[in-house]
Amino acid sequence: MAYDEAQRSFIQYHVENRKGERRGRLERGHGHAETLFLRNVWWPLRGSFQHLHPEYEVIDWRGRSYFADFAWLLPGKIKLIIEIKGFASHVRDMDRQKYSNELNRETFMFAMGYHVISFAYDDVEKNPDLCMTMLRMVLSRFEPGQARISRTLLAEKEIIRLAIRQAEPIRPKDVERHFGMDHKTAVHHLRNLCARGWLQPFYRGTGKRIVRYELARDFLDYLD
Known part of the structure; x- marks a missing residue:
């Protein structure tokens, strides 16, 4: 299956299996950066979207919903959160409170059993080979018997x-x-x-x- 068809089916499947805000967030929040990551990094590396969940809802330490860009979930094994971070929204336009909230959220997620990794939007766009190498190294830790790694x-x-x-x-x-x-x-x-x-x-x-x-x-x- 070609990427475009697979990506449409992937998003449509998750839209059809969600309701309320979880569905609305996927329809609104899955934007250019997330699509670029799928096209440039995830698909060339993995060739499928198995176990990947877009706009994945997590409850933070305040009891509020937080939607991660992606979650890679292996049944009974690992919960990996993947974020694509642009310079403007995550550095230039971030105030002290937002910065504190982000760090607290990542620490809380780790305590809840999630592993959090982040990629810069600029690297996803301009240096996807490096992102693929990094992601391959991460995923190989969790699926040694299945990873495409020599x-x-x-x-x-x-x-x-x-x-x-x-x-x-x-x-x-x-x-x-x-x-x-x-x-x-x-x-x-x-x-x-x-x-x-x-x-x-x-x-x-x-x-x-x-x-x-x-x-x-x-x-x-x-x-x-």
């Missing part, structure tokens, strides 16, 4: 975590010691991460020998 990708995800934790550039010997792998395999993973734009190599002198690797500037900007 052992190579799992190893590279762990190398990125190691690089983030270190206070200095990562070296092949760091990877070898941490993961108990041989030098050739460590170098292979590091070069793959360079090719994908996550790491950047540094050479010794004017030669071609790579001696260390650092997180790429684009990745650091995303973390900031």
Whole structure:
């Protein structure tokens, strides 16, 4: 099934199975940012909308209804909230009370068993590959037997975590010691991460020998 048809069926199914404000919120609140996330990130990564719920209602710590952009719900397992945040509404136009409410809501949701992740609208629009990589890393934690993720990708995800934790550039010997792998395999993973734009190599002198690797500037900007 093509994306456009699948997306229409996905929204129509949820509209038909809701009543009152839950239905009204979906009809009013599912807008451009949410549709862009489905088109640019979720669909290319997953190929279906199974277990995904748009404009998902959650009761906050005040007993008020809050509608998250999406919830990914695996029966009896995980409750993942996904938010798409634009700079204007979530930074520029947010006052202190709204800011406090947002933090309190996310903390309360965590206490209620939800995991909350957020993507910047600008990244969803202009850098969807990074969003897909991040989302793949998150989802792989919760469905290890089903995730579309290879052992190579799992190893590279762990190398990125190691690089983030270190206070200095990562070296092949760091990877070898941490993961108990041989030098050739460590170098292979590091070069793959360079090719994908996550790491950047540094050479010794004017030669071609790579001696260390650092997180790429684009990745650091995303973390900031």
